[in-house]
Amino acid sequence: MQARSDMIRREGKTIAFVPTMGFLHEGHLSLIKKARQLGDAVVVSIFVNPAQFAPGEDFDSYPRALERDCDLAEKEGTDVIFAPNKEDLYSAVFQTYVSLGELPNHLCGISRPIFFRGVATVVTKLFNIVKPHFAIFGEKDYQQLLVVRQMVQDLNFDINIVGSPIVREPDGLAMSSRNTYLSTEQRTSALSLCKSLKKAQTLLESGTTDAATLINEASDFITSHPETVIDYVAICDPETLEDIKTIDKSALMAIAVKVGVTRLIDNMILKVAGM
Amino acid sequence: MQARSDMIRREGKTIAFVPTMGFLHEGHLSLIKKARQLGDAVVVSIFVNPAQFAPGEDFDSYPRALERDCDLAEKEGTDVIFAPNKEDLYSAVFQTYVSLGELPNHLCGISRPIFFRGVATVVTKLFNIVKPHFAIFGEKDYQQLLVVRQMVQDLNFDINIVGSPIVREPDGLAMSSRNTYLSTEQRTSALSLCKSLKKAQTLLESGTTDAATLINEASDFITSHPETVIDYVAICDPETLEDIKTIDKSALMAIAVKVGVTRLIDNMILKVAGM
Numbered sequence: 001m002q003a004r005s006d007m008i009r010r011e012g013k014t015i016a017f018v019p020t021m022g023f024l025h026e027g028h029l030s031l032i033k034k035a036r037q038l039g040d041a042v043v044v045s046i047f048v049n050p051a052q053f054a055p056g057e058d059f060d061s062y063p064r065a066l067e068r069d070c071d072l073a074e075k076e077g078t079d080v081i082f083a084p085n086k087e088d089l090y091s092a093v094f095q096t097y098v099s100l101g102e103l104p105n106h107l108c109g110i111s112r113p114i115f116f117r118g119v120a121t122v123v124t125k126l127f128n129i130v131k132p133h134f135a136i137f138g139e140k141d142y143q144q145l146l147v148v149r150q151m152v153q154d155l156n157f158d159i160n161i162v163g164s165p166i167v168r169e170p171d172g173l174a175m176s177s178r179n180t181y182l183s184t185e186q187r188t189s190a191l192s193l194c195k196s197l198k199k200a201q202t203l204l205e206s207g208t209t210d211a212a213t214l215i216n217e218a219s220d221f222i223t224s225h226p227e228t229v230i231d232y233v234a235i236c237d238p239e240t241l242e243d244i245k246t247i248d249k250s251a252l253m254a255i256a257v258k259v260g261v262t263r264l265i266d267n268m269i270l271k272v273a274g275m
Numbered sequence: 276m277q278a279r280s281d282m283i284r285r286e287g288k289t290i291a292f293v294p295t296m297g298f299l300h301e302g303h304l305s306l307i308k309k310a311r312q313l314g315d316a317v318v319v320s321i322f323v324n325p326a327q328f329a330p331g332e333d334f335d336s337y338p339r340a341l342e343r344d345c346d347l348a349e350k351e352g353t354d355v356i357f358a359p360n361k362e363d364l365y366s367a368v369f370q371t372y373v374s375l376g377e378l379p380n381h382l383c384g385i386s387r388p389i390f391f392r393g394v395a396t397v398v399t400k401l402f403n404i405v406k407p408h409f410a411i412f413g414e415k416d417y418q419q420l421l422v423v424r425q426m427v428q429d430l431n432f433d434i435n436i437v438g439s440p441i442v443r444e445p446d447g448l449a450m451s452s453r454n455t456y457l458s459t460e461q462r463t464s465a466l467s468l469c470k471s472l473k474k475a476q477t478l479l480e481s482g483t484t485d486a487a488t489l490i491n492e493a494s495d496f497i498t499s500h501p502e503t504v505i506d507y508v509a510i511c512d513p514e515t516l517e518d519i520k521t522i523d524k525s526a527l528m529a530i531a532v533k534v535g536v537t538r539l540i541d542n543m544i545l546k547v548a549g550m
Contacts, residue, residue: 002433010285089431095376096395096429102370120371121430124399128431154371155396156364156403158277 001082005043005131013040017132019123022046022083023063024072027167027175031136032076034164038134044073045126046083050090051097052118063180082130089125098124103150106241107143107254108265111231116147123148127157135159140166140174142254142267143241166266168194174266181262189225190259193266196221196233200253204270209247211235214270222257231256231263238269247272276357280318280406288315292407294398297321297358298338299347302442302450306411307351309439313409319348320401321358325365326372327393338455357405364400373399378425381516382418382529383540386506391422398423402432410434415441415449417529417542418516441541443469449541456537464500465534468541471496471508475528479545484522486510489545497532506531506538513544522547 008015016039018031035042046069053059070081097117103109104116127135137145149161167175172194173187182190196218203214215233222228236243238252247270254267283290291314293306310317321344328334345356372392378384379391402410412420424436442450447469448462457465471493478489490508497503511518513527522545529542 002431006433010287012285091428093377093425094429095378096373096426097376098371098373098399098430100370101372102368124373125429125431128433131433150368151371153366154369154400155373156277156400158281158403158406 001043001080001129002131004080005129008041009131014133015039015041015043015131016134016136017126017130018042018044018078018136019126020044020046020069021048021062021177022069023065023177023180024069025167025175025177025179027138027140029072029076030167031138031164032073032078034136034162035134036077038136038160038162039132041079042077043080043082043130043132044078045130046070046073046081047089047122047126049118049122050086051121052115054112054114057112058178058181063177082126089122097121098151098155100147100150100154103143103147103241106236107232107234108256109143111256116144119144120147120151123151124155127159132159134162136162136164138166139163140176140265140267142252146239146241172198174264176264178262178264182259186227186259186262189228190257190262190264192222192225192228193255193257193264196255197253197266197268200235201268201270204247205273209272211244211247211251214247214253218253218255222255227260229258231258235270276318276355276404277406279355280404283316284406289408290314290316290318290406291409291411292401292405293317293319293353293411294401295319295321295344296323296337296452297344298340298452298455299344300442300450300452300454302413302415304347304351305442306413306439307348307353309411309437310409311352313411313435313437314407316354317352318355318357318405318407319353320405321345321348321356322364322397322401324393324397325361326396327390329387329389332387333453333456338452357401364397372396373426373430375422375425375429378418378422378516381511382507382509383531384418386531391419394419395422395426398426399430402434407434409437411437411439413441414438415451415540415542417527421514421516447473449539451539453537453539457534461502461534461537464503465532465537465539467497467500467503468530468532468539471530472528472541472543475510476543476545479522480548484547486519486522486526489522489528493528493530497530502535504533506533510545 016035098120099117200214218233244251251270256265291310373395374392475489493508510528519526526545531540
């Protein structure tokens, strides 16, 4: 992959990179479409990264479908698919990690303490292997996007990080490879995440600027659905992820909920009228 | 620097990189000479890295001589000198570190617990800025060389790490920017480091293979000199840095001693006859 990227670069061409864990859905395909617009060559990686799963999380059961993924990625104009094995990226003596000090102390980082270390580490590795000019990340994993941006700035990666909007099912459910875990009933419960975000925006527009009130409304709505256990419902600064008390400018509302055994996340930027 | 490196690479030329903290001596110049042999373009960085100094260490007093360094580096055929300010590399919101799990739990990592995190982090940053094909590190900082090699392997940097032998004064003292701190008397005491290494090799050749005996001999010899306080005298595996009890193959003997307020290090590969 490094030799291939060197060749592309020596021809004066740019590389746009979409890192994924595979089991591609429309969300991923929208990232590949964006990559296709940005770079001369599009590289998609498919790698379920063990370093970002804690023991007891769903590393082993995470859905995989390499052949189907390759077909889908190629149809979107992917030039190179990089799909290493676990052993290719993590040797027996592997011991080097990239970690951040502040950003992981919020939202998903609290219930998944090694998650962002795993993400920052594998993204560093993939950047060094693929050598892209652009890398495209979905805004569904909003905190991950911030972590990658911060890491790129702090470690001086010469890479342009591009965010891409959440892609949703027609009924509003944010696309996720993990949606495949949901039963029909659970899928209905899962809809409470996006619905509660929309409801918060509506309440904000009608004058409710107190974050605690919006969080309580959303939490009550979600837990009124079967099999839901809230990890967090937060309203915070879109850059620092620090909690916000009163919404007087754009704020991130972010939600993580277990529906049955499936952990789902969603988020929305709440917008104050006239801002 | 990144644009300059891109330009060099697009011309199909290779970059050989020597990272330094400045105050160049013959040791550094030997690294630049090696770089001159390896790469089409030679880049030398001069940066006293705050992240590898703990509070109370000599970050503020570390010797600096940028103009003289530039002259010396240019005379050795350096093409580009990269000398950023502290603020260029560490923003106010800097929060991303590269750290290793095992290698820092030995030798200098014990008395300097944040040192190798600082080294791994700044080397990552410099690699991303300079984009070298080769990077040359002195074997005087033996553990640092191992840490960088491991990091390069673990994080998939496409960079060839090259070690270069210790350069010594005519009387044997290993070259170090910190030697400038030493008084005449302290310099005599400092010679006990290299002398004790040579003595250990002689003892080994005459049949003393017990590491504890060699360590005791060296320690006694060093502390018989004024103003010496031993940090460590160790005999260990040259790859893993795990302690060795009986020397039956090549072993690293490594020493760190405070002479007055100046912390000095030295090392030698002890060689068993016929191996």
